[in-house]
Amino acid sequence: MSAEFKMTPETMMALKEMLIQHVPHMRALGVEIIDAAPAQAWLRVPYDERFIGNVETGVIHGGVITTVLDNTCGMAVQLAMDEPQAIATLDLRIDYMKPATPGLALTTHAHCYKTTRNIAFVRGTAYHTDIDDPIASCVGTFMIGANRTVPTSVAAAKAFMAKQKKEG
């Protein structure tokens, strides 16, 4: 990935297809890509009564935030690499600052600020509309080339990004 990367509506659609539609759990949650850039991704998960962690308050469970942050971080790692590879979360630490507001969609942002041969380092934030008013933040590390199986979605993303780069 380099400065040649351009986030066009077509790129967005392709990424959405490859990195969301091919992941059953992301479909189950109704997650959407709202933006992407080199080493960065923004996702959104709608409020859904199935995600409630406490029926008395209607607040969504922390686990939903964990899942979407993990996925956003993974996507940021993919977008940080020249050639997408299979990755796996090594560890993820999440701090919960305040409960999410019932009824509101959750937005997540992640930035892969460093990659080495084997490891990618990522930070992420979950919020409603203002990133400076976070609901949760996370820091994680991912293994690069985690296994020999490159998922179809990643293989497709790889081909797509190579094409983008060529067209520059």
Place this chain on the structure above:
Amino acid sequence: MTDAKTPRDLNAFIEGIPYARFLGISVDQKGNEITTVMKFDQKLIGNPMLPALHGGVIGAFLEMTAIIQLAYETGSAAIPKPIGITIDYLRSGKPVDTYARAHITKQGRRVATVQVEAWQEDRSKPIAATHGHFLLKTGEEAES
């Protein structure tokens, strides 16, 4: 930890947590030993090629297990709130049922420290481990 521990139906407790149902989590209670079970479902998959469970789902399951253990040990109906959790991913989650057990390392007046481990076919080969801090509600706050 609590002397007069009221035996509670933990499956009824998690009925009040729609997200636990969404993930297909149930509780297997034998005496004072609690094992949570997350039944495999296609919608929990994060990598369809391996295939493997979504890492976030495993994290969520561990967090839920900590909450269930805390509810049991504190005997409080109030659901504890996570402050911070750290998840170590040890092995990829296979498309089968997953189990977890939590251990409360320390229970303070306001904060509890919990460790959780998840495994699948072999208890000695955990797929993930978590340690986290949870905010407990005091009786007064829980009622308000």
